[in-house]
Amino acid sequence: MAINHLAPEQTEQFADNIVGFARALRAAGMPVGPGAVIDAMSALQVIDIGNRSDVFTTLEAIFVKRHEHAQIFRQAFNLFFRASEEWKHMLDSVPLPEQAKKKPQAGARRVQEAMSQPRMTETPQHQEQDLRLSVSDKEILQKKDFAQMSAAEISEALRAVERMHLPQAELLTRRHQRDPRGLRLDLRRTLRASLRTGGDIIDIHRLGRIEKPAPIVALLDISGSMSEYTRLFLHFLHAITDARKRVSVFLFGTRLTNVTRALRQRDPDEALASCSASVEDWAGGTRISASLHNFNKLWARRVLSQGAIVLLISDGLEREADSRLAFEMDRLHRSCRRLIWLNPLLRFGGFEAKAQGIKMMLPHVDEFRPVHNLSSIQELITTLSQPLPPHHRSLIRSAA
Amino acid sequence: MNSAANSSGALPASVDAMLELLTSRGYLAERSLATVTYLSLRMGRPLFLEGEAGVGKTEIAKVLSAALGRKLIRLQCYEGLDVSSAVYEWNSAAQMIAIRMAEAAGDTDRDQLSSDIFADRYMIKRPLLQALEPDVAGPPVLLIDELDRADEAFEAYLLEILSDFQVTIPEFGTVKAPHPPIVIITSNRTREIHDALKRRCLYHWVDYPAAERELAIVKTRVPGISAKLSQQVVRFVQALRNQDFYKSPGVAETIDWATALSELDARSLTPQVVGDTLGALLKYQDDITRMQGDALQKVLKDATSEN
Numbered sequence: 001m002a003i004n005h006l007a008p009e010q011t012e013q014f015a016d017n018i019v020g021f022a023r024a025l026r027a028a029g030m031p032v033g034p035g036a037v038i039d040a041m042s043a044l045q046v047i048d049i050g051n052r053s054d055v056f057t058t059l060e061a062i063f064v065k066r067h068e069h070a071q072i073f074r075q076a077f078n079l080f081f082r083a084s085e086e087w088k089h090m091l092d093s094v095p096l097p098e099q100a101k102k103k104p105q106a107g108a109r110r111v112q113e114a115m116s117q118p119r120m121t122e123t124p125q126h127q128e129q130d131l132r133l134s135v136s137d138k139e140i141l142q143k144k145d146f147a148q149m150s151a152a153e154i155s156e157a158l159r160a161v162e163r164m165h166l167p168q169a170e171l172l173t174r175r176h177q178r179d180p181r182g183l184r185l186d187l188r189r190t191l192r193a194s195l196r197t198g199g200d201i202i203d204i205h206r207l208g209r210i211e212k213p214a215p216i217v218a219l220l221d222i223s224g225s226m227s228e229y230t231r232l233f234l235h236f237l238h239a240i241t242d243a244r245k246r247v248s249v250f251l252f253g254t255r256l257t258n259v260t261r262a263l264r265q266r267d268p269d270e271a272l273a274s275c276s277a278s279v280e281d282w283a284g285g286t287r288i289s290a291s292l293h294n295f296n297k298l299w300a301r302r303v304l305s306q307g308a309i310v311l312l313i314s315d316g317l318e319r320e321a322d323s324r325l326a327f328e329m330d331r332l333h334r335s336c337r338r339l340i341w342l343n344p345l346l347r348f349g350g351f352e353a354k355a356q357g358i359k360m361m362l363p364h365v366d367e368f369r370p371v372h373n374l375s376s377i378q379e380l381i382t383t384l385s386q387p388l389p390p391h392h393r394s395l396i397r398s399a400a
Numbered sequence: 401m402n403s404a405a406n407s408s409g410a411l412p413a414s415v416d417a418m419l420e421l422l423t424s425r426g427y428l429a430e431r432s433l434a435t436v437t438y439l440s441l442r443m444g445r446p447l448f449l450e451g452e453a454g455v456g457k458t459e460i461a462k463v464l465s466a467a468l469g470r471k472l473i474r475l476q477c478y479e480g481l482d483v484s485s486a487v488y489e490w491n492s493a494a495q496m497i498a499i500r501m502a503e504a505a506g507d508t509d510r511d512q513l514s515s516d517i518f519a520d521r522y523m524i525k526r527p528l529l530q531a532l533e534p535d536v537a538g539p540p541v542l543l544i545d546e547l548d549r550a551d552e553a554f555e556a557y558l559l560e561i562l563s564d565f566q567v568t569i570p571e572f573g574t575v576k577a578p579h580p581p582i583v584i585i586t587s588n589r590t591r592e593i594h595d596a597l598k599r600r601c602l603y604h605w606v607d608y609p610a611a612e613r614e615l616a617i618v619k620t621r622v623p624g625i626s627a628k629l630s631q632q633v634v635r636f637v638q639a640l641r642n643q644d645f646y647k648s649p650g651v652a653e654t655i656d657w658a659t660a661l662s663e664l665d666a667r668s669l670t671p672q673v674v675g676d677t678l679g680a681l682l683k684y685q686d687d688i689t690r691m692q693g694d695a696l697q698k699v700l701k702d703a704t705s706e707n
Contacts, residue, residue, distance in 0.1 A: 031595065033599070035599065036599070039443070039445075042443065043439050043443060046438075046439065046442045046443070047414075047415060047435065047438070047439065048414065048415070051415075053431065053432070054415055054431070054435050056432075057431070057432040057435040057436060057604075058435060058436075058439060060432075060604075061435075061436040061439060061602040061603055061604050062602060062603075064603055064605075065595055065598040065599060065603045066592075066595075066598075067450060067589075067605045070605060173479070173480055173551065174479065174480025174482075175480050175482050175551070175553065176482070187490075187492035188489075188490050188492065191490070191492055191495055191496065191499075191517070192571065194499070195499075195510060195513060195514045195517065196510070198503075198508060198510055198513070199499035199500070199502065199503055199513065245552075296646070297644070297646060301588075301589070301590050302589055302590055302591055302592065303591065305548075305549075305590040305591055306479065306551075306591070327686075331646075331686075
């Protein structure tokens with residue numbers, strides 16, 4: 001028999017096998033709950049479990065809830081239910097992804113840093129000086145380029161970034177809720193209230209549109225030329241991911257990685273660590289055109305469908321700048337509500353779009369902003385929290 | 401055999417029977433799809449189908465309802481879908497008239513009035529509530545189409561309905577389905593559906609069919625087509641799917657294209673006829689532009705070569 005250890009008459013071992021398989025899947029990083037195990041057992045009772053492919057489909061339909069996990073499942077299934085092998089030995093050899101092997105320890109870095117802090121050895125004189133300078137220090141910090149900050153200043157800036165709150169840029173939806181100043185009559189509630197007075201309408205209840213924040217999609221360049229900025233931006237993106245529901249974050253260098261789930265973790269250190277664990281091309285070269293192509297093809301329809309604002313954070317220094325780059329930028333621009341390009345190169349006063357890549361990209365953005373110090377991030381937040389004009393794009397296009 | 405499953409009509413008794421049932425209605429399913437459909441019927445679980453547009457996700461609900469002789473209730477999702485258009489709504493105008501009538505008749509019993517007003521006959525039932533109602537032919541097939549278009553709030557609302565098959569209406573009470581409907585949920589993945597909802601369903605990714613199956617599908621759905629042309633059509637489409645298009649053609653597009661070619665009395669694929677009808681296959685101008693000149697010649701040559 002092809003899958004001998006699934007023999008239905010040996011109920012105990014049969015259950016053991018399913019539980020063991022579920023554990024193997026969990027170890028491989030798939031979210032498999034106990035409910036799914038029970039489902040799997042009852043499902044296997046209604047199909048012919050002599051047919052290996054039916055068993056495969058059945059277990060797949062129950063354990064796999066995302067298309068991305070199908071590959072992991074297939075491998076695990078083939079390993080686990082290999083014919084005539086002791087399954088327990090197989091369990092040990094199921095390859096675990098890097099992440100599962102060693103979990104980054106939350107806050108490890110901060111603990112280390114705290115331990116290595118210099119003791120309070122400064123003289124009181126110094127402290128006085130510090131106090132006097134603190135206000136203007138803050139001002140300097142606001143304007144200082146991230147790339148030129150010392151370690152202490154960076155940690156100060158990180159704290160400032162974490163404190164920033166993104167007010168919700170509101171979008172009107174087509175759903176309604178009770179709102180005394182709403183424009184629509186809530187007939188159902190009005191009628192119900194009228195029954196209390198025997199059918200006379202005294203109170204008119206109203207409905208207003210529900211508002212919700214527009215989704216934000218960030219595409220962050222992590223190539224070598226951006227390395228001084230990436231950590232801070234990641235902190236910024238983590239802060240807004242934490243506060244807002246619909247934020248998706250992608251990192252790209254030579255390839256595109258979706259780190260939205262990694263950034264969802266509460267602790268910033270843990271979130272950033274699992275972010276960098278999932279990226280293979282940290283601080284390498286840039287292939288903006290190819291990365292945008294991948295984004296447009298695989299993700300655009302999924303994350304931009306509800307009127308998203310796109311933040312493209314990149315210096316635009318692309319080596320393979322050709323017409324494909326302009327094409328992909330145009331496609332991206334056409335599929336989102338608003339495309340904001342944040343470029344740290346804009347810190348230089350006399351910045352001119354000379355690089356070929358930048359020239360290609362510039363005609364396709366709604367806004368081109370600097371983002372190299374705290375005050376420019378603050379300005380960005382102000383912009384994002386303003387209500388968006390619905391048909392602003394055609395205006396900007398014709399003006400450009 | 402479980403008698404409960406058979407009492408409500410002729411549910412297929414095995415995966416093979418399911419496959420046969422679908423085939424008899426012209427739906428040539430992969431065995432894996434037949435397996436999960438069979439399981440969802442037997443286990444009374446909603447079936448969650450994901451996949452690219454045009455691979456036959458919606459079609460299976462239609463075929464299922466026709467083959468089992470059940471009513472098909474379709475809920476097309478869109479952003480802003482709310483309870484009053486998905487579940488129920490009160491017919492306020494009729495209620496108001498009823499109140500005035502009661503007044504005119506000198507009826508002053510408030511409780512009586514209230515229970516009269518919120519009665520079944522003033523309720524406008526929308527798809528989800530309709531699906532919970534008993535039907536003589538057996539529980540209906542409920543198709544929740546393109547769930548990814550609805551917003552998260554609606555998804556959360558569905559959780560209750562899909563796990564208990566009941567709806568609570570404040571003025572009326574709880575409506576519970578005597579037999580749970582057969583639920584098919586489809587999504588094109590324009591956004592991710594929450595795991596909580598997927599957990600309550602059997603999940604299946606519907607892929608593009610292999611060449612052989614697609615050929616069989618074309619022959620079934622476009623009866624007049626010649627063997628030669630149908631083979632070329634399928635080879636051409638399969639070659640297109642290997643290319644890096646913004647939107648690859650689905651099975652629905654293949655059938656459309658084959659129908660178009662058959663309407664034009666084409667005998668075989670020529671650059672001229674392909675150029676004229678490419679719009680039935682590719683729906684983005686960029687993709688169509690890419691499929692001109694040499695690129696078209698090459699794919700066409702492969703598709704029409706005899707081997």
